[in-house]
Amino acid sequence: MMSAAMHHLFPVRPLATLVASLALLGGCSVTPKPMNSEEINTRVAHDQLKMFVDQEPVSRAIDFNEAVARALKYNLDYRLKLMESALSNGLADLSRYDMLPNLLVSAGYTSRSNESGGNSVNIETRQESLASSTSQERHRTMANAEFSWNVLDFGVSYYRARQQSNQALIADERRQRVIQNILQEVRSSYWRAVGAQRLAREAEELNTQVYSALARSQEAERQGLVAPRDALSFQRLLLDAMSVLSTRRQELAYAKLELAALMNLAPGTHFELAEPSEATLPALPQNLAKIDEVALTHRPELREEDYRARVSADEARRQLLSLMPGLTLSTAFHHDSNKYLYNNNWNESGVQMGMNLLRLLSLPTMRRTHESQKKLDESRRQALSMAVLIQTRVALERYGMALQDLELARASSNVDQRMADYARAALASRTDSELQLISARTRALNSEYQRYAAYATAQEAFARVYNSMGLEVIPEDLENTDLDALARNIGDKLSHIEQELFPQITADNAPQLPRPDARAQGKADVDSRQPNQLPRMSMIASQPAQQGAVR
Numbered sequence: 001m002m003s004a005a006m007h008h009l010f011p012v013r014p015l016a017t018l019v020a021s022l023a024l025l026g027g028c029s030v031t032p033k034p035m036n037s038e039e040i041n042t043r044v045a046h047d048q049l050k051m052f053v054d055q056e057p058v059s060r061a062i063d064f065n066e067a068v069a070r071a072l073k074y075n076l077d078y079r080l081k082l083m084e085s086a087l088s089n090g091l092a093d094l095s096r097y098d099m100l101p102n103l104l105v106s107a108g109y110t111s112r113s114n115e116s117g118g119n120s121v122n123i124e125t126r127q128e129s130l131a132s133s134t135s136q137e138r139h140r141t142m143a144n145a146e147f148s149w150n151v152l153d154f155g156v157s158y159y160r161a162r163q164q165s166n167q168a169l170i171a172d173e174r175r176q177r178v179i180q181n182i183l184q185e186v187r188s189s190y191w192r193a194v195g196a197q198r199l200a201r202e203a204e205e206l207n208t209q210v211y212s213a214l215a216r217s218q219e220a221e222r223q224g225l226v227a228p229r230d231a232l233s234f235q236r237l238l239l240d241a242m243s244v245l246s247t248r249r250q251e252l253a254y255a256k257l258e259l260a261a262l263m264n265l266a267p268g269t270h271f272e273l274a275e276p277s278e279a280t281l282p283a284l285p286q287n288l289a290k291i292d293e294v295a296l297t298h299r300p301e302l303r304e305e306d307y308r309a310r311v312s313a314d315e316a317r318r319q320l321l322s323l324m325p326g327l328t329l330s331t332a333f334h335h336d337s338n339k340y341l342y343n344n345n346w347n348e349s350g351v352q353m354g355m356n357l358l359r360l361l362s363l364p365t366m367r368r369t370h371e372s373q374k375k376l377d378e379s380r381r382q383a384l385s386m387a388v389l390i391q392t393r394v395a396l397e398r399y400g401m402a403l404q405d406l407e408l409a410r411a412s413s414n415v416d417q418r419m420a421d422y423a424r425a426a427l428a429s430r431t432d433s434e435l436q437l438i439s440a441r442t443r444a445l446n447s448e449y450q451r452y453a454a455y456a457t458a459q460e461a462f463a464r465v466y467n468s469m470g471l472e473v474i475p476e477d478l479e480n481t482d483l484d485a486l487a488r489n490i491g492d493k494l495s496h497i498e499q500e501l502f503p504q505i506t507a508d509n510a511p512q513l514p515r516p517d518a519r520a521q522g523k524a525d526v527d528s529r530q531p532n533q534l535p536r537m538s539m540i541a542s543q544p545a546q547q548g549a550v551r
Contacts, residue, residue: 051076052266056483063274064190065487065494067263071186072474073486074264078178085175088168095164098157101149112138135340146332152324159318166307166314173300173307179474180300180467186262188460192255194273195452199445203249206441207242213438214238241442248449255456281458282502284400288393291469294501295392296385298470305381312377316370323363325355388468395461395468402454402461409454413447420444471497 055074062070072078117134121127214235221231260269285291296302331349338344423440466473473493481489 052264055264058265058269058271061272061274062263063276063487064187065491066483067190067259067273068183068186068473068490069483069487070263070265071182072179072478072490073483075182075262076264078175078182085168085171088164088171092161092164092168095157095161099154099161101147104146104148105144107141107143109141110139114138135338137338137340141335141337143335144332146330148328148330150326150328152321152326155321155324156318159314159321163311163314163318166310170304170307173304176470176472176474177300179472180470182262183473184460184463184467186259187463188456189255189259189262190273191456191459192453193259194275195449195456196249196256197273198275199448199452200249202445202448203245206245206438206445209441210238210242210438237439241438244446245442245449248446248453278455280504281403281406281462282498282504284396284403285502288396291392291396291501292389294471295388295469298472299388299468300470301384302381302388302470305377305384309374309377309381312370312373316373319366319370320363323359323366325353328352328354392465392468395464399458399461399465402458406451406454406458409447409451413444413451416440416444416447466497469501471501473497 115134115138116136117132119128119132120130122129217226217231217234217238220226221228226234256273259273260267260271265271329351331347333345333347335345420437420440420443423437426436473490478486
């Protein structure tokens with residue numbers, strides 16, 4: 001009878017079959033659904049709109065400080081690092097809530113299909129002592145509110161929150177590293193693009209002259225006015241000149257596209273660059289010990305290692321704390337609508353302590369692991385410090401060599417410009433040919449390209465010095481600073497850093513043209529002579545002695 005009633009109330013097998021069928025159908029209904037063209041087009045339109053939104057339009061020629069400001073304010077790589085930093089700070093704030101006590105509130109309703117009853121048996125006689133009875137209603141409501149606080153969980157959450165805060169600081173240092181890389185790339189691209197813009201008009205004029213001379217030479221060859229061999233040689237020289245100019249123009253012209261990408265300008269946006277006079281680059285610093293100290297103090301990678309050491313130390317403390325006994329304090333309010341209860345509302349409080357004694361066996365291994373981690377962090381920081389010092393010295397060496405190359409390019413450009421002037425004068429007086437004028441102008445323009453490229457290379461080398469020292473040039477409130485104010489701030493900060501750390505070029509520390517070592521040059525002169533040939537000065541010095549011997 002009882003079994004039949006239960007089967008009537010709860011048809012177990014049909015219900016189980018229905019649940020299984022629904023689960024099977026639900027699983028079969030999940031199939032891969034590729035994105036359609038409309039969804040892809042929507043995503044493309046959304047990304048194109050968001051990539052260039054809230055940017056101040058280009059309304060004037062862009063100078064260097066504005067280029068840096070635009071790159072730092074609108075560059076997508078920097079925006080990505082800024083969002084990662086914001087996420088890390090948000091996670092750090094969120095982890096602080098783990099230290100709060102627990103307040104659990106619950107409410108519910110239960111219903112039975114029959115009475116919840118039972119019988120009692122005498123332990124000694126094994127006879128039923130009472131009739132079947134129940135102490136619980138078939139339908140009842142319940143409500144609970146429990147406040148609990150585990151001291152051990154509070155300590156573990158405290159160290160976890162400290163770790164998350166240090167992770168947020170690590171994200172800030174990585175963002176600072178991106179800023180320094182952007183500054184270096186903008187400095188190089190900007191000055192290359194300025195050089196290309198300055199020489200574009202002169203290059204176009206020379207190209208027109210070369211094309212005209214090439215067309216006249218081809219026409220003279222067709223009419224038989226010039227020997228084919230001479231005409232072809234002339235055309236070959238003209239084409240070589242055009243090839244050299246084209247290569248130089250491409251090297252510098254690409255820099256404008258790179259600069260536009262760094263400033264996050266939309267493709268195809270037309271902009272002009274301000275053409276200031278070439279700023280005098282500072283001389284090499286003499287106090288290298290101060291430069292090393294600045295690099296070891298400000299490099300983001302080293303400060304990131306400092307925060308990583310904090311994270312490791314907090315991890316060690318957290319694991320040691322987890323071995324301690326856990327003390328839980330709790331108090332709760334309960335309500336039950338069961339009418340058979342003597343009290344339907346009551347409060348309950350308690351204290352509980354627990355500890356896993358077997359975890360104490362891991363204490364020696366845990367201490368050794370923490371000590372090894374500490375030594376590893378220290379060794380990694382020292383290795384990185386050595387790499388920073390090497391990078392700084394290499395950057396300074398490259399900068400010094402770039403200054404020498406710049407002086408050489410300037411001297412070469414000056415000579416070629418004078419040769420071009422002589423060629424123009426000679427052509428005007430009919431004492432020279434047009435080919436020689438074009439050749440001289442091509443060489444002069446090529447030297448001018450090389451000079452601008454050398455200046456941009458020197459600027460890039462100087463930016464590497466900045467980068468290797470970890471110098472910060474960005475204000476704190478970057479996002480809320482308008483573009484003009486940010487550009488002025490960057491210019492003032494760069495000027496202050498250069499005046500503080502880098503000396504100005506004077507007659508005593510001005511870069512000189514590269515010269516061969518005197519001893520190496522003397523040895524090369526001796527080695528280039530025949531084995532039985534004496535140095536000329538030695539022969540001259542020995543002549544008076546020989547004459548005295550004859551006398």
